[in-house]
Amino acid sequence: MKKPSWAFWTVGILALLWNGFGGYDYYMTQSNNEAYLADYDQEMIAWMQAFPGWRTALWALGVWSAVLASVLMLLRKAWAAPLFVVGPVAIVIGLIQDVSAGGLGYYGATGLAMSGVICLVAVFLAWYAHRQKRLGVLK
Structure with missing residues (x-):
């Protein structure tokens, strides 16, 4: 097994922090935490609460995977690579659903840009994990 570089550990820790915040956001949103949702527009909250079950499950799958x-x-397991692919796929399917269901107005320019950033980070992490697997860092 090849020894990981400092960049590997940096990317791994940043990935855990980034995705950990995604998990925190999911939990706080799904638990209807009033303090957390205070800055959200009430229409946006109502829209998210009206998601069909499969859409909420898709969100959970993307976040928790x-x-x-x-x-x-970080444990240097090869299963990280295919799991990182689930996120971008879930994001794209979710965005297609949201836009086709008229959700673009709820996203706004900032929300849409943030969704783009989330997707780009997810794609980068999937690419990076697959690269580390090919290099023998992940086994």
Whole structure:
């Protein structure tokens, strides 16, 4: 097994922090934490609460697979690579659903830009984990 570089550990820790916040956001949103949701527009909250079950499950799958993938990457397990692919796929499917269901107005420019950043980070992490697997860092 190849020894990981300092960059590997840096990316791994940042991935866990980034995806850990995603898990925190998911939990706080799904638990309807009033303090956390105080800055959200009431229409946005109502829209998210009206998600069909499969859409909420898709959100959970994307978030928690990324958290697990981050932990597995830090443990240098090869399963991190395919798990990191779940996130971008879930994000794209979710965005397609949201836009086709008229959700673009709820996102706004900032929300749409943030969704783009989240997707780009997820794609980068999937690429990075697969690269580390090919290099023998993940086994």
